[in-house]
Amino acid sequence: MxxxxxxxxxxxxxxxxxxxxxxxxxxxxxxxxxxxxxxxxxxxxxxxxxxxxxxxxxxxxxxxxxxxxxxxxxxxxxxxxxxxxxxxxxxxxxxxxxxxxxxxxxxxxxxxxxxxxxxxxxxxxxxxPVAAITAYAALERLQLQAGERLFVVGASGAVGLMMTQIARQQGLLIEGSAGNKDRIRQVEAYGGRGWLHSECAQLVAQGERFNKVLDTFGGAGLQTALELAAPYAQVATINARNQYDLSQAHAKALTLHAIFILxxxxxxxxxxxxxxxxxxxxxxxxxxxxxxxxxxxxxxxxxxxxxxxxxxxxxxxxxxxxxxx
Missing domain, CATH: 3.90.180.10 (Medium-chain alcohol dehydrogenases, catalytic domain)
Known part of the structure; x- marks a missing residue:
C-alpha cells in the first residue's frame, strides 16, 4: 500500500x-x-x-x-x-x-x-547525527588516544562542540578556535580551551604546534589547520571541496584526512x-x-x-x- x-x-x-x-x-x-x-x-x-x-x-x-x-x-x-x-x-x-x-x-x-x-x-x-558521526569518524581517522592534544579549527560549531565533548569524554586535551568570546565560552562549557580565530596566527608565531588537528570549515580554516600542525602531524577536514596550497603539508610531511560521512x-x-x-x-x-x-x-x-x-x-x-x- x-x-x-x-x-x-x-x-x-x-x-x-x-x-x-x-x-x-x-x-x-x-x-x-x-x-x-x-x-x-x-x-x-x-x-x-x-x-x-x-x-x-x-x-x-x-x-x-x-x-x-x-x-x-x-x-x-x-x-x-x-x-x-x-x-x-x-x-x-x-x-x-x-x-x-x-x-x-x-x-x-x-x-x-x-x-x-x-x-x-x-x-x-x-x-x-551528522555532527556526532563526523566527530567519531575524525577520532578514528586521527587515531586519537587518551592524553593527546587536539586542536579544532571551528570548535564552536555543531561538529566542533560534538568533537570537543566526545574527545574530552575519551580523555583527550582539547583546544579550539571560535569567532567571538561568547562562542569561546560555549567551547569551554563543552570541555575545551578556546581561542579566537584571530589568535591562531599568534599561536603559530609563538611556535605552538599540534600533532592532531581537525578543521571544521574548509577554505581558510584548512590553511590554518596546516599552519598549526607539527611536523609529521595528522590533519582532518570535513570540507576539502576547494583548491588549496598544500606546500605546508608537503614541507611538514603531514597526513591529511578528508571526512565525508555520507x-x-x-x-x-x-x-x-x-x-x-x-x-x-x-x-x-x-x-x-x-x-x-x-x-x-x-x-x-x-x-x-x-x-x-x-x-x-x-x-x-x-x-x-x-x-x-
Missing amino acids: TIHCQAWAMAQTGGADVLHKVPIELPQPGAGQVLIRVAAAGFNPVDTKIRAGLAAIAPESGVLGCDVSGYIEAVGEGVSAFSPGDAVYGCAGGVKGHYGALAEYMIADAALLAPAPVGMPLEECAAL LPLLRQENMAAHGDCLRTLTAGIEAGELKGLPLQRYGMSDVAALHSRYESGTLTNKAIMLPDF
Missing part, C-alpha cells in the same frame, strides 16, 4: 526558492527498512550544497534532510532491532538513493538508526557503523557524560528562509525543523 504525505522538495538545483511543499508517495518499508513518522529534521550545510548543485548527490525524490528523529511507524522484513512506536534518530537520507527527512514520513534503512536517548526531547535528537549512504555499504556511532552517543548522553547542542527551532515551512540565512552567514546555532504541514 502506498503512503501519501506532504514534504518539502527541490524541483531542480538552484537558489533557496527551488524548495516547495509537494505531495509525495512512499512505498511500504522494504527488507531492512523502517517507516518513520518524523518528529524533526536537522539542517546541515551540505543541504544547501546539494540544493545549489555544488554536490551532485541529490535524492531522486528531491526531498532533502539527512538528519531525522521520530517514531517507528512500520518495519520491513528482517528488521528486529526496532518495533512500531520506538523513538529513533539517525543520519538516514537526504542524498541519492535515499528518502529525505523534510516530510511527514520517511523511509530509512534500519542500520542507520539508533534508539533516541531517554530524557532528551525527541525533536532535539535530530540536531545530533559516503556509506551513497555507496550503500557499512551503513551499520552509523547506527553503532549513535548507540555509543545515546549511551554517553544517558550516562550524563555528553549533551545536546545549542539549537534553534523552525518549522519545515521555513526551510527556504533557513537556507538563505545559512548562506548569508546569519545562522548562529544548529537548526532543527519541525513538521508544520
Whole structure:
C-alpha cells in the first residue's frame, strides 16, 4: 500500500526558492527498512550544497534532510532491532538513493538508526547525527588516544562542540578556535580551551604546534589547520571541496584526512557503523557524560528562509525543523 504525505522538495538545483511543499508517495518499508513518522529534521550545510548543485548527490525524490528523529511507524522484513512506536534518530537520507527527512514520513534503512536517548526531547535528537558521526569518524581517522592534544579549527560549531565533548569524554586535551568570546565560552562549557580565530596566527608565531588537528570549515580554516600542525602531524577536514596550497603539508610531511560521512549512504555499504556511532552517543548522553547542542527551532515551512540565512552567514546555532504541514 502506498503512503501519501506532504514534504518539502527541490524541483531542480538552484537558489533557496527551488524548495516547495509537494505531495509525495512512499512505498511500504522494504527488507531492512523502517517507516518513520518524523518528529524533526536537522539542517546541515551540505543541504544547501546539494540544493545549489555544488554536490551532485541529490535524492531522486528531491526531498532533502539527512538528519531525522521520530517514531517507528512500520518495519520491513528482517528488521528486529526496532518495533512500531520506538523513538529513533539517525543520519538516514537526504542524498541519492535515499528518502529525505523534510516530510511527514520517511523511509530509512534500519542500520542507520539508533534508539533516541531517554530524557532528551525527541525533536532535539535530530540536531545530533551528522555532527556526532563526523566527530567519531575524525577520532578514528586521527587515531586519537587518551592524553593527546587536539586542536579544532571551528570548535564552536555543531561538529566542533560534538568533537570537543566526545574527545574530552575519551580523555583527550582539547583546544579550539571560535569567532567571538561568547562562542569561546560555549567551547569551554563543552570541555575545551578556546581561542579566537584571530589568535591562531599568534599561536603559530609563538611556535605552538599540534600533532592532531581537525578543521571544521574548509577554505581558510584548512590553511590554518596546516599552519598549526607539527611536523609529521595528522590533519582532518570535513570540507576539502576547494583548491588549496598544500606546500605546508608537503614541507611538514603531514597526513591529511578528508571526512565525508555520507559516503556509506551513497555507496550503500557499512551503513551499520552509523547506527553503532549513535548507540555509543545515546549511551554517553544517558550516562550524563555528553549533551545536546545549542539549537534553534523552525518549522519545515521555513526551510527556504533557513537556507538563505545559512548562506548569508546569519545562522548562529544548529537548526532543527519541525513538521508544520
